[in-house]
Amino acid sequence: MTLDPSPSRRVEIGITLLGLLGLALFLAFYDRVFPSAAIDLTLSRAEISQLAHTYLADQGYDLQGYESALSFDESGWASLYLQQTLGVAETNELIRAKGLPIWYWRARWFRPLQKEEDTAFLSPGGDVVGFYHTVPEEAPGADLPQAEARVLAETFLTQDQGWALADWEAVAASSEERPGGRTDHHFEWRQRDFNVGESELRLAVDVQGDRIGSYDYWLKVPEAFQRHYMEQRNRAWFFADASYNIGFFVFGLAAFVSYLIAAWRGVISWHTGLVPAVVVAAIGLLAGLNELPLRKIWYPTTEDYVLFWLEQIFNMIITVGYTAAGVLIL
Numbered sequence: 323m324t325l326d327p328s329p330s331r332r333v334e335i336g337i338t339l340l341g342l343l344g345l346a347l348f349l350a351f352y353d354r355v356f357p358s359a360a361i362d363l364t365l366s367r368a369e370i371s372q373l374a375h376t377y378l379a380d381q382g383y384d385l386q387g388y389e390s391a392l393s394f395d396e397s398g399w400a401s402l403y404l405q406q407t408l409g410v411a412e413t414n415e416l417i418r419a420k421g422l423p424i425w426y427w428r429a430r431w432f433r434p435l436q437k438e439e440d441t442a443f444l445s446p447g448g449d450v451v452g453f454y455h456t457v458p459e460e461a462p463g464a465d466l467p468q469a470e471a472r473v474l475a476e477t478f479l480t481q482d483q484g485w486a487l488a489d490w491e492a493v494a495a496s497s498e499e500r501p502g503g504r505t506d507h508h509f510e511w512r513q514r515d516f517n518v519g520e521s522e523l524r525l526a527v528d529v530q531g532d533r534i535g536s537y538d539y540w541l542k543v544p545e546a547f548q549r550h551y552m553e554q555r556n557r558a559w560f561f562a563d564a565s566y567n568i569g570f571f572v573f574g575l576a577a578f579v580s581y582l583i584a585a586w587r588g589v590i591s592w593h594t595g596l597v598p599a600v601v602v603a604a605i606g607l608l609a610g611l612n613e614l615p616l617r618k619i620w621y622p623t624t625e626d627y628v629l630f631w632l633e634q635i636f637n638m639i640i641t642v643g644y645t646a647a648g649v650l651i652l
Contacts, residue, residue, distance in 0.1 A: 524539070
Protein backbone atom coordinates (compact mmCIF):
# COMPACT_ATOMS: atom_id res chain seq x y z
CA MET A 323 0.00 0.00 0.00
CA THR A 324 1.40 3.40 -1.04
CA LEU A 325 1.09 6.18 1.49
CA ASP A 326 0.36 9.76 0.49
CA PRO A 327 3.36 12.03 0.84
CA SER A 328 3.49 14.11 3.97
CA PRO A 329 2.45 17.80 3.81
CA SER A 330 6.08 18.94 4.04
CA ARG A 331 7.00 16.59 1.21
CA ARG A 332 4.19 17.96 -0.94
CA VAL A 333 5.43 21.48 -0.30
CA GLU A 334 8.94 20.51 -1.41
CA ILE A 335 7.59 18.94 -4.60
CA GLY A 336 5.45 22.01 -5.30
CA ILE A 337 8.39 24.38 -4.81
CA THR A 338 10.55 22.25 -7.12
CA LEU A 339 7.89 22.22 -9.85
CA LEU A 340 7.41 25.99 -9.57
CA GLY A 341 11.18 26.45 -9.85
CA LEU A 342 11.30 24.35 -13.03
CA LEU A 343 8.36 26.33 -14.44
CA GLY A 344 10.17 29.56 -13.67
CA LEU A 345 13.30 28.32 -15.43
CA ALA A 346 11.27 27.35 -18.51
CA LEU A 347 9.57 30.77 -18.64
CA PHE A 348 12.95 32.49 -18.21
CA LEU A 349 14.46 30.62 -21.15
CA ALA A 350 11.36 31.09 -23.33
CA PHE A 351 10.99 34.85 -22.84
CA TYR A 352 14.60 35.90 -22.14
CA ASP A 353 15.10 37.68 -25.47
CA ARG A 354 11.78 39.52 -25.17
CA VAL A 355 12.21 40.71 -21.60
CA PHE A 356 15.91 41.24 -20.92
CA PRO A 357 17.97 43.82 -22.88
CA SER A 358 21.10 41.91 -21.88
CA ALA A 359 20.06 39.20 -24.37
CA ALA A 360 21.70 41.34 -27.06
CA ILE A 361 25.13 40.95 -25.46
CA ASP A 362 27.56 38.54 -27.09
CA LEU A 363 30.73 38.40 -24.99
CA THR A 364 33.04 36.61 -27.37
CA LEU A 365 36.25 38.13 -25.99
CA SER A 366 37.77 37.65 -22.54
CA ARG A 367 38.68 40.46 -20.15
CA ALA A 368 42.37 39.94 -20.92
CA GLU A 369 41.75 40.20 -24.68
CA ILE A 370 39.69 43.37 -24.27
CA SER A 371 42.34 44.93 -22.05
CA GLN A 372 45.07 44.15 -24.60
CA LEU A 373 43.00 45.58 -27.47
CA ALA A 374 42.39 48.78 -25.52
CA HIS A 375 46.05 49.08 -24.54
CA THR A 376 47.17 48.59 -28.14
CA TYR A 377 44.67 51.13 -29.43
CA LEU A 378 45.75 53.84 -26.97
CA ALA A 379 49.41 53.12 -27.68
CA ASP A 380 48.69 53.51 -31.42
CA GLN A 381 47.23 56.93 -30.62
CA GLY A 382 50.59 57.88 -29.12
CA TYR A 383 49.79 57.54 -25.42
CA ASP A 384 52.40 55.88 -23.19
CA LEU A 385 50.71 53.77 -20.48
CA GLN A 386 53.90 52.53 -18.85
CA GLY A 387 53.65 52.74 -15.05
CA TYR A 388 49.90 53.39 -15.00
CA GLU A 389 47.34 51.53 -12.89
CA SER A 390 44.66 49.78 -14.97
CA ALA A 391 41.01 48.91 -14.38
CA LEU A 392 38.35 47.24 -16.52
CA SER A 393 34.57 47.09 -16.17
CA PHE A 394 31.54 46.25 -18.30
CA ASP A 395 28.88 48.96 -18.46
CA GLU A 396 25.62 49.95 -20.10
CA SER A 397 24.58 53.26 -21.65
CA GLY A 398 21.58 53.57 -19.38
CA TRP A 399 19.69 56.42 -21.01
CA ALA A 400 20.08 54.99 -24.50
CA SER A 401 18.94 51.54 -23.37
CA LEU A 402 15.88 52.90 -21.56
CA TYR A 403 14.87 55.09 -24.50
CA LEU A 404 15.10 52.27 -27.04
CA GLN A 405 13.17 49.89 -24.77
CA GLN A 406 10.34 52.36 -24.25
CA THR A 407 10.27 53.37 -27.93
CA LEU A 408 10.66 49.98 -29.62
CA GLY A 409 10.16 47.37 -26.91
CA VAL A 410 12.83 45.02 -25.60
CA ALA A 411 12.71 42.41 -28.39
CA GLU A 412 13.01 44.95 -31.22
CA THR A 413 15.66 46.86 -29.28
CA ASN A 414 17.77 43.70 -29.03
CA GLU A 415 17.38 43.08 -32.76
CA LEU A 416 18.43 46.65 -33.57
CA ILE A 417 21.47 46.48 -31.27
CA ARG A 418 22.63 43.29 -32.97
CA ALA A 419 21.92 44.54 -36.50
CA LYS A 420 23.53 47.98 -36.24
CA GLY A 421 26.03 47.36 -33.46
CA LEU A 422 24.65 50.25 -31.40
CA PRO A 423 26.93 51.41 -28.56
CA ILE A 424 24.64 50.34 -25.71
CA TRP A 425 26.90 47.83 -23.95
CA TYR A 426 30.63 48.44 -23.71
CA TRP A 427 33.85 47.65 -21.91
CA ARG A 428 35.52 50.55 -20.08
CA ALA A 429 39.31 50.21 -19.83
CA ARG A 430 41.05 52.86 -17.74
CA TRP A 431 44.71 53.72 -17.10
CA PHE A 432 45.56 56.23 -14.37
CA ARG A 433 48.10 57.29 -11.78
CA PRO A 434 47.04 58.26 -8.25
CA LEU A 435 46.94 62.03 -7.64
CA GLN A 436 47.59 62.75 -11.34
CA LYS A 437 44.92 64.27 -13.54
CA GLU A 438 46.30 62.96 -16.83
CA GLU A 439 44.77 59.55 -17.63
CA ASP A 440 43.39 57.49 -20.52
CA THR A 441 40.12 55.59 -20.93
CA ALA A 442 39.02 53.47 -23.88
CA PHE A 443 35.52 52.13 -24.55
CA LEU A 444 35.14 48.93 -26.56
CA SER A 445 32.08 47.08 -27.82
CA PRO A 446 31.58 43.45 -26.69
CA GLY A 447 33.10 42.45 -30.04
CA GLY A 448 36.27 44.50 -29.42
CA ASP A 449 35.59 47.56 -31.63
CA VAL A 450 36.62 50.90 -30.12
CA VAL A 451 33.55 53.13 -29.67
CA GLY A 452 35.30 55.89 -27.76
CA PHE A 453 38.34 57.04 -25.83
CA TYR A 454 39.30 59.98 -23.63
CA HIS A 455 42.71 61.42 -22.87
CA THR A 456 42.33 63.69 -19.86
CA VAL A 457 44.95 66.41 -19.42
CA PRO A 458 45.24 69.43 -17.11
CA GLU A 459 43.88 72.67 -18.53
CA GLU A 460 47.27 74.33 -18.10
CA ALA A 461 49.10 71.65 -20.13
CA PRO A 462 50.88 73.22 -23.12
CA GLY A 463 49.91 72.50 -26.71
CA ALA A 464 49.43 73.89 -30.19
CA ASP A 465 47.10 76.75 -31.10
CA LEU A 466 45.53 75.48 -34.32
CA PRO A 467 42.79 77.33 -36.21
CA GLN A 468 39.45 75.53 -36.11
CA ALA A 469 39.59 74.70 -39.83
CA GLU A 470 42.90 72.84 -39.43
CA ALA A 471 41.63 71.04 -36.33
CA ARG A 472 38.52 69.93 -38.26
CA VAL A 473 40.75 68.37 -40.94
CA LEU A 474 42.55 66.41 -38.20
CA ALA A 475 39.22 65.24 -36.74
CA GLU A 476 37.78 64.20 -40.10
CA THR A 477 40.96 62.37 -41.08
CA PHE A 478 40.87 60.48 -37.79
CA LEU A 479 37.24 59.43 -38.33
CA THR A 480 37.73 58.27 -41.91
CA GLN A 481 41.19 56.70 -41.73
CA ASP A 482 41.46 55.48 -38.12
CA GLN A 483 37.82 54.63 -37.39
CA GLY A 484 36.59 53.81 -40.89
CA TRP A 485 33.54 56.10 -40.95
CA ALA A 486 32.18 57.44 -44.24
CA LEU A 487 31.44 61.08 -43.41
CA ALA A 488 29.08 61.35 -46.37
CA ASP A 489 26.61 59.47 -44.13
CA TRP A 490 27.00 62.05 -41.37
CA GLU A 491 25.96 65.68 -40.96
CA ALA A 492 28.11 68.14 -38.99
CA VAL A 493 26.01 69.62 -36.16
CA ALA A 494 28.43 71.29 -33.73
CA ALA A 495 31.87 72.89 -33.59
CA SER A 496 33.49 74.92 -30.83
CA SER A 497 36.93 76.06 -29.73
CA GLU A 498 38.33 77.03 -26.34
CA GLU A 499 41.67 78.55 -25.38
CA ARG A 500 43.34 76.95 -22.37
CA PRO A 501 45.53 78.71 -19.75
CA GLY A 502 48.68 76.99 -21.00
CA GLY A 503 48.30 78.44 -24.50
CA ARG A 504 46.70 75.33 -25.98
CA THR A 505 43.47 75.58 -27.99
CA ASP A 506 41.03 72.67 -27.78
CA HIS A 507 38.37 72.03 -30.41
CA HIS A 508 35.17 69.98 -30.25
CA PHE A 509 33.29 68.61 -33.30
CA GLU A 510 30.07 66.60 -33.57
CA TRP A 511 28.27 64.78 -36.39
CA ARG A 512 24.81 63.19 -36.64
CA GLN A 513 24.01 60.12 -38.78
CA ARG A 514 21.62 61.08 -41.54
CA ASP A 515 19.55 57.90 -41.94
CA PHE A 516 19.08 56.88 -38.29
CA ASN A 517 15.42 57.16 -37.32
CA VAL A 518 14.34 55.81 -33.93
CA GLY A 519 11.95 58.21 -32.24
CA GLU A 520 13.74 61.49 -31.53
CA SER A 521 17.10 59.89 -30.73
CA GLU A 522 20.24 60.50 -32.80
CA LEU A 523 23.39 58.51 -33.48
CA ARG A 524 26.32 60.85 -33.01
CA LEU A 525 30.06 61.02 -33.42
CA ALA A 526 32.28 63.45 -31.54
CA VAL A 527 35.98 64.23 -31.70
CA ASP A 528 38.04 66.54 -29.49
CA VAL A 529 41.34 67.93 -30.74
CA GLN A 530 43.70 68.91 -27.91
CA GLY A 531 46.19 71.30 -29.45
CA ASP A 532 47.31 69.38 -32.52
CA ARG A 533 46.41 65.80 -31.51
CA ILE A 534 43.23 63.78 -31.09
CA GLY A 535 42.25 63.92 -27.42
CA SER A 536 38.93 62.07 -27.45
CA TYR A 537 36.50 60.21 -29.65
CA ASP A 538 32.91 59.18 -28.91
CA TYR A 539 30.18 57.23 -30.70
CA TRP A 540 26.87 57.25 -28.85
CA LEU A 541 23.08 57.41 -28.98
CA LYS A 542 21.85 60.86 -28.04
CA VAL A 543 18.55 60.73 -26.11
CA PRO A 544 16.05 63.65 -26.07
CA GLU A 545 16.30 65.77 -22.92
CA ALA A 546 12.50 65.78 -22.61
CA PHE A 547 12.55 61.98 -22.22
CA GLN A 548 15.20 62.20 -19.49
CA ARG A 549 13.24 64.84 -17.56
CA HIS A 550 9.98 62.88 -17.81
CA TYR A 551 11.66 59.64 -16.78
CA MET A 552 13.35 61.29 -13.79
CA GLU A 553 10.01 62.71 -12.64
CA GLN A 554 8.57 59.19 -12.66
CA ARG A 555 11.62 57.69 -10.98
CA ASN A 556 11.63 60.34 -8.25
CA ARG A 557 8.15 59.26 -7.20
CA ALA A 558 9.16 55.60 -7.36
CA TRP A 559 12.32 56.25 -5.31
CA PHE A 560 10.23 58.07 -2.68
CA PHE A 561 7.90 55.11 -2.22
CA ALA A 562 10.83 52.67 -2.30
CA ASP A 563 12.67 54.62 0.40
CA ALA A 564 9.51 54.97 2.48
CA SER A 565 8.74 51.24 2.27
CA TYR A 566 12.35 50.38 3.14
CA ASN A 567 12.39 52.64 6.19
CA ILE A 568 8.99 51.38 7.38
CA GLY A 569 10.08 47.79 6.87
CA PHE A 570 13.34 48.41 8.70
CA PHE A 571 11.45 49.93 11.64
CA VAL A 572 8.94 47.05 11.78
CA PHE A 573 11.74 44.49 11.54
CA GLY A 574 13.67 46.19 14.34
CA LEU A 575 10.57 46.42 16.50
CA ALA A 576 9.74 42.74 15.91
CA ALA A 577 13.29 41.73 16.80
CA PHE A 578 13.21 43.82 19.99
CA VAL A 579 9.84 42.41 21.08
CA SER A 580 11.03 38.88 20.29
CA TYR A 581 14.09 39.48 22.43
CA LEU A 582 11.98 40.66 25.37
CA ILE A 583 9.67 37.65 25.08
CA ALA A 584 12.58 35.23 24.81
CA ALA A 585 14.35 36.87 27.77
CA TRP A 586 11.17 36.64 29.85
CA ARG A 587 10.78 32.97 28.98
CA GLY A 588 14.48 32.30 29.47
CA VAL A 589 14.94 30.69 26.04
CA ILE A 590 17.48 33.00 24.41
CA SER A 591 19.96 30.90 22.40
CA TRP A 592 22.27 33.03 20.28
CA HIS A 593 24.25 30.05 18.96
CA THR A 594 21.20 28.91 16.98
CA GLY A 595 21.65 31.69 14.43
CA LEU A 596 25.43 31.84 14.61
CA VAL A 597 26.20 29.16 12.00
CA PRO A 598 23.97 30.58 9.19
CA ALA A 599 25.19 34.09 10.04
CA VAL A 600 28.82 33.02 9.72
CA VAL A 601 28.07 31.23 6.42
CA VAL A 602 26.36 34.35 5.02
CA ALA A 603 29.24 36.52 6.21
CA ALA A 604 31.81 34.24 4.54
CA ILE A 605 29.93 34.21 1.23
CA GLY A 606 29.41 37.99 1.39
CA LEU A 607 33.09 38.54 2.11
CA LEU A 608 34.16 36.37 -0.82
CA ALA A 609 31.71 38.17 -3.12
CA GLY A 610 33.00 41.54 -1.90
CA LEU A 611 36.62 40.57 -2.48
CA ASN A 612 35.73 39.32 -5.94
CA GLU A 613 34.06 42.64 -6.79
CA LEU A 614 36.72 44.82 -5.13
CA PRO A 615 39.07 45.18 -8.17
CA LEU A 616 36.20 46.64 -10.22
CA ARG A 617 36.03 49.64 -7.90
CA LYS A 618 39.30 50.98 -9.33
CA ILE A 619 37.34 52.13 -12.38
CA TRP A 620 35.69 54.84 -10.23
CA TYR A 621 38.78 55.95 -8.30
CA PRO A 622 38.97 59.80 -8.24
CA THR A 623 42.61 60.72 -8.85
CA THR A 624 42.32 63.66 -6.43
CA GLU A 625 41.97 61.21 -3.51
CA ASP A 626 44.80 59.45 -1.69
CA TYR A 627 45.05 55.94 -3.15
CA VAL A 628 45.65 54.18 0.19
CA LEU A 629 42.71 55.97 1.82
CA PHE A 630 40.53 55.06 -1.17
CA TRP A 631 41.22 51.34 -0.68
CA LEU A 632 40.79 51.55 3.10
CA GLU A 633 37.40 53.15 2.55
CA GLN A 634 36.36 50.42 0.07
CA ILE A 635 37.43 47.63 2.43
CA PHE A 636 35.74 49.29 5.40
CA ASN A 637 32.47 49.68 3.49
CA MET A 638 32.63 46.05 2.38
CA ILE A 639 33.14 44.81 5.94
CA ILE A 640 30.29 46.98 7.25
CA THR A 641 27.93 45.69 4.55
CA VAL A 642 28.86 42.06 5.25
CA GLY A 643 28.53 42.57 9.00
CA TYR A 644 25.14 44.23 8.63
CA THR A 645 23.81 41.34 6.53
CA ALA A 646 25.19 38.69 8.89
CA ALA A 647 23.70 40.49 11.89
CA GLY A 648 20.29 40.46 10.20
CA VAL A 649 20.53 36.70 9.65
CA LEU A 650 21.63 36.18 13.26
CA ILE A 651 18.67 38.17 14.61
CA LEU A 652 16.18 36.37 12.37
